[in-house]
Amino acid sequence: MPSSSSAWAGIRDSIPPSMSALPFGLLFGTLAFDKGLSLADATLMSATIFGGASQMVGIELFRGGVAAWLIVFSIFAVNFRHILYSASIGRHLSEFTFLQKALAFFLLVDPLYASSELRIERKTPITFAWYAGYGIFMYFIWIAGTVVGYEFGRLIRNPEAIGIDFLLPIYFLGLLLGFRKRQHWLPVVLASGVAAIIAYLTVGSPWHVGLGSIAGILVAVLMPLEREPQDDPVPASDGPEDMG
Amino acid sequence: MSSGFMTIPANVWIILAGALVTYATRFGGHLVISRMKRIPPRVNVALNAVPAAVITTLVAPGFVQHGAAEIITLLAAIVLGLRLPMMVMFLLGWALVVALRAAGL
Known part of the structure; x- marks a missing residue:
């Protein structure tokens, strides 16, 4: 090992x-x-x-x-x-x-x-x-x-x-x-950072964690997909680096 | 035997229930995902965005809940963190926030 x-x-x-x-x-x-x-x-x-x-x-x-x-x-x-x-x-x-x-x-x-x-x-x-x-x-x-x-x-x-x-x-x-x-690191960070701060100042802690995270994840999902595999089965991992 | 059951204090039941729901969150996400035969690309993109999205929300309040010393520390930590190993950045950031607070910021 x-x-x-x-x-x-x-x-x-x-x-x-x-x-x-x-x-x-x-x-x-x-x-x-x-x-x-x-x-x-x-x-x-x-x-x-x-x-x-x-x-x-x-x-x-x-x-x-x-x-x-x-x-x-x-x-x-x-x-x-x-x-x-x-x-x-x-x-x-x-x-x-x-x-x-x-x-x-x-x-x-x-x-x-x-x-x-x-x-x-x-x-x-x-x-x-x-x-x-x-x-x-x-x-x-x-x-x-x-x-x-x-x-x-x-x-x-x-x-x-x-x-x-x-x-x-x-x-x-x-x-x-x-x-x-x-992938999409900066847009995700900016979206969840801004959303978290707004949520923190309005609805308060700990809701800023959930709401901020959702904003960041939404931005990533709305980004154009790169190299979208059309009909190939998608592997159960996010790439060849997965050793599982 | 029911009296033995009844004498367990309410605090203990609340703590154990809290532990159970916590464990459910830690196991549950995997159970949901592993039931899918294949993960749609958008779901995969979403999951890959999770760490940055969540960790950002743990840092962000640091910019608004304190004062100038903490904002300066976080900005300096971003610059330092792009160049130095994480532990070095962490120790410098710690020293900086103590120094700035001692300086009255």
Whole structure:
């Protein structure tokens, strides 16, 4: 197995995003403490949902006495984007067994999705070892961050002063630039950026994620098709680089 | 035995239901697509546009929800990111936002 396909390679690739997610795990733990959640509840959330933004929304609503179904629906709405990730990345996991897929989709968080797409872009196959190494390492960092944040996060008096709150936009911007060679990249980015900002300022977060994404995807779909295959069956992947 | 069931706190049920709907989103997209025998070209184009479209929406609010320090940082990060490895850009961007905020922007 080439070194880039091993579990160690997955762990190595997941160190930057894990370190980037760690402050958010710490923040989640701290917020959970502030909102009066038990350590067990906070840890259970990180271990079973494994999705930062939706967990933040969840604990925000817990304290407000909001109806249970509404909390669950909000978590679903914030995580709705994963349907797109799943549809896109699932095409490249055809070598995985059903159980491997079951685990892979559980671990499908934003950075793992983005790194997988980047791998496809670079024509490197997605192996289960690489994928599991990446995802499981992040998973444990996320849980550890939650616990440590819960216990000690109170000591961070001023997260803004050390820029913690702004790490995620910078990180995602870096990922975004990694896709700039992809078809229709600039029009897609401009459309979804403008739509996201308008939605953010009008209907508010987290709707800007869904609405902005739809705008960008619509622009890509409305672009003229290149080399449209008329009657040939379309392969179940987006090109010869697919090793699945 | 029903009392054991009843004593599980509401918080736990809400968290587990949240976990279940989250897992449904992560598995569901694939289930829908894999039922298609072949993927129409337009659908393929749409799926290829997903990463840039979604990730853009996670960055975009950074331009409007903060102030000058954050806007300058993002603009600098775009320029740096076109030339430098991502991790270097990330660390420089981090340092820049801390410095600009310390400078009072």
